[in-house]
Amino acid sequence: xxxxxxxxxxxxxxxxxxxxxxxxxxxxxxxxxxxxxxxxxxxxxxxxxxxxxxxxxxxxxxxxxxxxxxxxxxxxxxxxxxxxxxxxxxxxxxxxxxxxxxxxxxxxxxxxxx
Amino acid sequence: xxxxxxxxxxxxxxxxxxxxxxxxxxxxxxxxxxxxxxxxxxxxxxxxxxxxxxxxxxxxxxxxxxxxxxxxxxxxxxxxxxxxxxxxxxxxxxxxxxxxxxxxxxxxxxxxxxx
Numbered sequence: 196x197x198x199x200x201x202x203x204x205x206x207x208x209x210x211x212x213x214x215x216x217x218x219x220x221x222x223x224x225x226x227x228x229x230x231x232x233x234x235x236x237x238x239x240x241x242x243x244x245x246x247x248x249x250x251x252x253x254x255x256x257x258x259x260x261x262x263x264x265x266x267x268x269x270x271x272x273x274x275x276x277x278x279x280x281x282x283x284x285x286x287x288x289x290x291x292x293x294x295x296x297x298x299x300x301x302x303x304x305x306x307x308x309x
Numbered sequence: 310x311x312x313x314x315x316x317x318x319x320x321x322x323x324x325x326x327x328x329x330x331x332x333x334x335x336x337x338x339x340x341x342x343x344x345x346x347x348x349x350x351x352x353x354x355x356x357x358x359x360x361x362x363x364x365x366x367x368x369x370x371x372x373x374x375x376x377x378x379x380x381x382x383x384x385x386x387x388x389x390x391x392x393x394x395x396x397x398x399x400x401x402x403x404x405x406x407x408x409x410x411x412x413x414x415x416x417x418x419x420x421x422x423x424x
Contacts, residue, residue, distance in 0.1 A: 227411070238313070238399055238415035239352075284351060288411055296367075297413055301351040 197222045201285045201300035208275055209308050216270040216303050218259075218285035226287040228252075228261050228268040229297065233282045242270075242283070277307045312336070313416035315400055321422045328387040330419050332400030339405035341383035342367075342413065343375065346397040358383055359405065390423045397421075 202217040220228065227246045231239040243252030248263035257272045268285060285300040316331035334341065340359050344352040344367075354367030356375040364375050372394060376384045383402075387394055397420050401413040 229412070236417075238417045239401075239413075240415065241412050244412065296354065296357070297411070299352040301349055 197226065197287060197298050199285050199287055199298055199300040201283075201303055204282075204302070204304040205306055206303060207306045207308065210277055211274045212307075214270070214272040214275045214279075214305070216283055216285075216305070218268045218270065218300060220266050220268065220285075220287050222266075222287055228259070229286040229288070230257070230259055230268070230270050231284040231286060231299070233284065233302075235281070239284060275305075275307050277309055280305060280307045313400055313402055313414050315398075315416040315419050317419050318417060319420050319422075321424065322387075322390050323424055324391060326387075326390050326423075328390050328421065328423075330385040330387075330398055330400075330421070332383045332385070332402075332416055333381055334383075334400075334402040334414070335381065336402065336404070336414070337380065338402040338414075339380075340403045340411075341377065342401040342403075343373075343383065343385045344399045344401065345369070346399055346418070352399065355385065390421075392423050395421060395423045 198221045200219050229244045230242040232242045233239045243254040245252040245261035251260045259268050259270045282302045282304045284302045286297045313334045322328050342357040343355045346352050353369050355373050358364045358377040374386045397418050399418045400416040403411045403413045
């Protein structure tokens with residue numbers, strides 16, 4: 196079945212460092228891929244998404260490219276800020292009976308030191 | 310903006326109690342979902358609903374039931390709470406559109422502790 200594997204955390208970086216959070220997936224067909232972010236004390240919110248191979252999703256300085264050949268959707272940011280401290284979830288869409296379903300990775304906690 | 314609200318942010322219940330978690334969305338979305346979030350396990354789907362009075366089991370439905378009497382409201386019920394149901398519960402909604410591009414909108418979560 197469909198699944199998502201992302202790098203385990205926690206990840207701790209200094210402000211302005213380069214960030215990569217790895218995500219790989221297993222899926223049949225052509226799913227959409229997502230990164231969701233959960234800030235402390237809040238629910239999840241969509242950070243970015245890509246709906247087909249070679250698409251690049253971007254938002255708030257974060258980017259991820261849908262790579263079908265490597266089944267990956269790695270999250271990157273060139274210069275992180277303290278406000279980026281959160282838990283990041285890689286996810287993919289799949290069809291589940293009569294409604295779309297999103298399958299989430301286990302989450303990666305990111306902490307940024309000032 | 311889409312708004313998904315959950316009835317409580319924190320809840321403490323005793324083993325054996327019947328627990329109701331309520332979720333309301335204001336964007337006329339067809340689909341609604343209940344997840345539980347546990348450290349190291351990510352989000353796991355408990356139940357979802359694609360229309361009023363319609364429901365389907367997710368990946369971990371045991372010990373839970375749901376109710377959707379109105380389109381905007383989706384309730385999660387723990388018939389007899391147990392300590393292993395201590396968790397963060399997240400509600401989400403999404404429109405019935407292209408399933409490959411669906412985005413889910415989440416509420417803030419309810420942290421349930423069962424003593």
